[in-house]
Structure formats: structure tokens, C-alpha cells
Amino acid sequence: xxxxxxxxxxxxxxxxxxxxxxxxxxxxxxxxxxxxxxxxxxxxxxxxxxxxxxxxxxxxxxxxxxxxxxxxxxxxxxxxxxxxxxxxxxxxxxxxxxxxxxxxxxxxxxxxxxxxxxxxxxxxxxxxxxxxxxxxxxxxxxxxxxxxxxxxxxxxxxxxxxxxxxxxxxxxxxxxxxxxxxxxxxxxxxxxxxxxxxxxxxxxxxxxxxxxxxxxxxxxxxxxxxxxxxxxxxxxxxxxxxxxxxxxxxxxxxxxxxxxxxxxxx
Amino acid sequence: xxxxxxxxxxxxxxxxxxxxxxxxxxxxxxxxxxxxxxxxxxxxxxxxxxxxxxxxxxxxxxxxxxxxxxxxxxxxxxxxxxxxxxxxxxxxxxxxxxxxxxxxxxxxxxxxxxxxxxxxxxxxxxxxxxxxxxxxxxxxxxxxxxxxxxxxxxxxxxxxxxxx
Numbered sequence: 546x547x548x549x550x551x552x553x554x555x556x557x558x559x560x561x562x563x564x565x566x567x568x569x570x571x572x573x574x575x576x577x578x579x580x581x582x583x584x585x586x587x588x589x590x591x592x593x594x595x596x597x598x599x600x601x602x603x604x605x606x607x608x609x610x611x612x613x614x615x616x617x618x619x620x621x622x623x624x625x626x627x628x629x630x631x632x633x634x635x636x637x638x639x640x641x642x643x644x645x646x647x648x649x650x651x652x653x654x655x656x657x658x659x660x661x662x663x664x665x666x667x668x669x670x671x672x673x674x675x676x677x678x679x680x681x682x683x684x685x686x687x688x689x690x691x692x693x694x695x696x697x698x699x700x701x702x703x704x705x706x707x708x709x710x711x712x713x714x715x716x717x718x719x720x721x722x723x724x725x726x727x728x729x730x731x732x733x734x735x736x737x738x739x740x741x742x743x744x745x746x747x748x749x750x751x752x753x754x755x756x757x758x759x760x761x762x763x764x765x766x767x768x769x770x771x772x773x774x775x776x777x778x779x780x781x782x783x784x785x786x787x788x789x790x791x792x793x794x795x796x797x798x799x800x801x802x803x804x805x806x807x808x809x810x811x
Numbered sequence: 812x813x814x815x816x817x818x819x820x821x822x823x824x825x826x827x828x829x830x831x832x833x834x835x836x837x838x839x840x841x842x843x844x845x846x847x848x849x850x851x852x853x854x855x856x857x858x859x860x861x862x863x864x865x866x867x868x869x870x871x872x873x874x875x876x877x878x879x880x881x882x883x884x885x886x887x888x889x890x891x892x893x894x895x896x897x898x899x900x901x902x903x904x905x906x907x908x909x910x911x912x913x914x915x916x917x918x919x920x921x922x923x924x925x926x927x928x929x930x931x932x933x934x935x936x937x938x939x940x941x942x943x944x945x946x947x948x949x950x951x952x953x954x955x956x957x958x959x960x961x962x963x964x965x966x967x968x969x970x971x972x973x974x975x
Contacts, residue, residue: 574879576879576885576890577879578875578876578877578878578879578885578889578890579874579875579876582876695890697890697893698890698891699890720886720890721886723886809882809883809886810882810883810941810943811883811943
């Protein structure tokens with residue numbers, strides 16, 4: 546009995562740490578006042594906000610230029626605790642820095658009451674699942690970590706939503722987020738505002754205080770929630786949502802994003 | 812008679828850019844002896860009652876890289892209008908007393924409507940601090956006599972306008 550309980554705890558712990566690890570795209574600067582410069586971007590997984598725990602593969606990182614075209618960093622290296630990428634800012638406007646975004650498939654199932662999981666979509670699962678598998682659900686998971694950097698005047702091209710997956714829009718440009726001023730976010734799933742999506746807002750320096758002071762936000766009927774950054778500094782917004790999916794690859798989708806941004810001094 | 816009226820028109824033409832009705836701004840930059848001293852980047856501008864910038868008076872700065880450190884100035888004015896920033900740029904200045912004026916016009920040269928405005932002064936210093944001063948005033952033809960106490964990066968500020 547003791548052994549079983551221990552095993553359950555261990556697997557729970559493994560699952561929760563895997564889920565709890567937050568992906569971060571953290572640029573050295575969010576605002577620049579000249580073209581032709583660079584930002585260096587930290588890419589890492591973390592548990593405490595902006596406390597780098599693990600460097601991530603840099604091949605999943607891309608830069609969306611102010612005109613919407615996609616570029617690669619001029620240099621990137623994966624470190625043990627964090628990875629880094631240099632991004633050249635040749636033109637004015639708003640850039641989107643993005644990591645991840647590739648769908649991954651996994652199929653969960655039960656055999657004799659025991660929960661199991663295999664990496665693969667419905668077609669792969671059909672070949673590999675044991676014959677006595679029950680409760681089979683295949684999930685398409687997609688996570689993106691984002692940040693926006695603005696050189697001179699802000700632009701909107703890289704903020705536009707696509708109608709695909711979980712997306713957000715703010716009632717102000719990310720470069721206009723200021724301490725003490727309310728921001729209203731709208732979260733959409735496949736282009737439609739959805740009620741009840743949960744999001745967490747946290748801020749820099751969790752390692753150095755007892756109370757993480759995270760704000761737990763939930764979208765209303767119009768898919769909106771509001772928050773007011775109390776102080777100037779770096780913030781992280783995390784949200785995720787699930788929805789049924791009609792696809793030959795998966796039964797449902799699980800979408801998540803993290804957005805790092807700064808609230809400027811008033 | 813004709814000659815006189817011409818003369819009057821000329822005279823009033825000369826009188827039009829009268830500086831007596833300007834808002835006079837006296838601004839001190841303090842002497843700072845602690846730590847490294849670099850001259851501050853300073854921007855002085857006027858915002859309307861909705862906190863929208865209507866007139867950039869001056870910006871004292873050097874390299875464009877660091878203008879962003881004047882956070883509010885950059886957000887409200889600088890980032891959107893490079894030619895305006897260049898046109899109002901002056902060299903950085905050391906400790907001392909400086910006098911500026913606002914003629915009641917916006918960046919396009921149009922006379923602003925009567926109402927409440929605020930003078931905004933922002934200073935940021937490399938290896939030093941940042942300070943923002945906001946002082947509201949009524950711009951309706953009446954006299955202005957206001958004083959803002961000295962802070963760490965911006966010394967005493969005085970706003971004055973003579974009644975006509």
C-alpha cells in the first residue's frame with residue numbers, strides 16, 4: 546500500500562513539474578530609441594518568474610519583423626540554465642519574439658486502471674496502443690512564449706491575431722503599458738472570445754519575496770479580463786485553454802502562451 | 812489717415828510675438844557630487860488635460876541610444892516624431908539655472924485652446940537617477956505663478972506668466 550502511494554506521488558510530481566515549467570522569452574530591452582541595434586534574448590524554462598532554471602533549444606526561436614516577415618537571430622547558444630539569442634533591430638517598429646508554436650501530439654490511455662501516455666497522434670496511437678487500452682484521448686498541445694520589442698514608433702502588424710488557437714489582444718499596445726494604468730486583455734480560441742479561460746499574472750523577483758503575489762485572472766463572457774500593473778517592472782502573463790478538436794490527428798487541443806512584458810514608469 | 816492705419820498694423824504686427832504673455836519656465840539642474848556625474852538627458856514639454864503632448868519645448872541629449880531612458884518623454888513624444896525631436900534637440904547641460912518659455916502654441920504652430928495644461932520635465936542621468944516633474948497650470952490669459960520644490964535630479968522649477 547505504501548509503495549503504491551509513493552509511486553503515485555512520484556508520478557504526480559513528475560507530471561506537475563513538467564506542466565509547471567514555464568517557458569520564457571525575456572529580451573534585454575523592450576524599448577529602443579534607435580535602429581541598427583540589438584537585443585539579447587534569454588530563453589529558458591522557469592518555476593519562479595524570470596528565475597532561469599533550464600536553457601531550451603534555440604532552434605524553436607524566431608523573430609517576426611515589423612513587416613510580418615520571419616527572421617532568425619544573428620547568433621544563438623543553448624546554455625545549461627538559459628539560452629541566449631541576439632536579435633538585430635534594423636528597422637523601426639514592433640518585433641515579435643517567439644519560441645515554440647509547433648504542435649505536439651500525445652495520447653493518454655488506461656490499461657487495467659493505470660494511466661499511461663504515448664507521444665503521438667491518433668494515427669500513431671492506432672498502431673501502437675495495446676489492444677486492451679481504454680479511455681483513449683489524443684491531445685494536440687501547442688505552447689508559445691512571446692515578447693514584443695519596439696524600436697521608435699510602435700506598429701501593429703505583429704500583434705494581429707490569426708484566428709488559430711489561443712490568442713490575445715490588449716486594448717493598448719504592449720509598448721504603452723504603464724504602471725498604475727489598467728490593461729484589458731481579450732482571449733480568443735480559434736478567433737472567438739471564450740469565457741472562463743484562466744490566466745496568471747506574475748512579476749519579477751519571486752525568489753526574493755515570500756508571497757509571489759500572483760494575480761489569478763479569468764475571462765468574462767466577452768473573453769476579457771483587466772489588470773493593473775502596480776509597479777514599473779517586468780511581468781509575465783500565462784494562459785492556457787482546452788477545446789475539442791475535429792481532426793484525424795487529435796480529439797482535443799490544449800493551447801498555452803506566456804507573454805513577458807514591461808510596465809514602464811509613468 | 813491711411814498712413815497711420817498702416818503704421819498701426821505694422822506696430823501690432825511687431826507686437827504680436829509679444830513675449831510678455833509667454834509662460835516663463837525657470838529650471839534648475841542641481842550640482843551632484845555623489846558618484847560619477849554625467850550630464851542628464853532632460854526633456855521639457857507641455858501636455859493637455861488628457862496628458863497628450865501638445866508641445867515639445869526642448870530636449871537636451873546626446874546619443875539616440877539613451878533617449879528611451881526618458882521613459883515618459885519617449886512614449887508620449889519622442890518615438891513618434893523623430894524630426895520634431897531633432898528640431899528641439901539641444902546639447903546636454905550641467906548644473907545651473909536655465910530659462911525656457913512656451914508661447915502657447917502646439918507643435919504645429921497653432922495657438923492652443925484655453926484650458927488646463929501641465930508642464931512636464933523629465934531628467935535621467937547615466938549611472939544616476941531619473942525624475943519626473945508634472946505641474947498643472949491654467950492657460951486662460953490669467954497670471955501664472957507656481958513653484959515646484961527641488962528633487963534629486965531636477966532642482967526648483969518656477970512657472971510664471973504675467974497678466975496682460
